[in-house]
Amino acid sequence: MFGIGLPEFAVIAFVAVLVFGPDKLPDLARQAGQLVRKAKILANNARDELRAELGPEYADLELSDLDPRTIVKRHIAEALEDTDEPPKRTTRRGLRPIVDGEIPPYDADAT
Numbered sequence: 611m612f613g614i615g616l617p618e619f620a621v622i623a624f625v626a627v628l629v630f631g632p633d634k635l636p637d638l639a640r641q642a643g644q645l646v647r648k649a650k651i652l653a654n655n656a657r658d659e660l661r662a663e664l665g666p667e668y669a670d671l672e673l674s675d676l677d678p679r680t681i682v683k684r685h686i687a688e689a690l691e692d693t694d695e696p697p698k699r700t701t702r703r704g705l706r707p708i709v710d711g712e713i714p715p716y717d718a719d720a721t
Contacts, residue, residue, distance in 0.1 A: 614622075630638055661671055674680060708714055 626638075627635060657672075661669060664671065
């Protein structure tokens with residue numbers, strides 16, 4: 611959860627008790643829980659509205675599908691699955707590979 615371990619959580623709880631006091635802490639925890647619950651409801655409503663607007667072909671849409679990293683990973687995986695045969699080697703017309711011991715051509719005007 612957010613990269614927070616037990617020691618960090620204990621420090622945060624200790625500081626919260628010192629700052630807010632043990633009397634206000636349960637109220638603040640209840641308010642934080644309600645805020646998280648409301649945020650989850652809003653996110654679910656937004657997802658449901660998006661699904662309704664896009665139509666039945668996007669009924670299984672998840673908001674995580676719209677993450678650019680997920681889209682790129684999916685396209686790369688599809689591209690790797692499609693390549694059953696190695697790419698054909700193309701040679702340009704008029705060019706040939708250099709044989710052993712041959713000096714490669716040098717163009718003084720190009721450099």
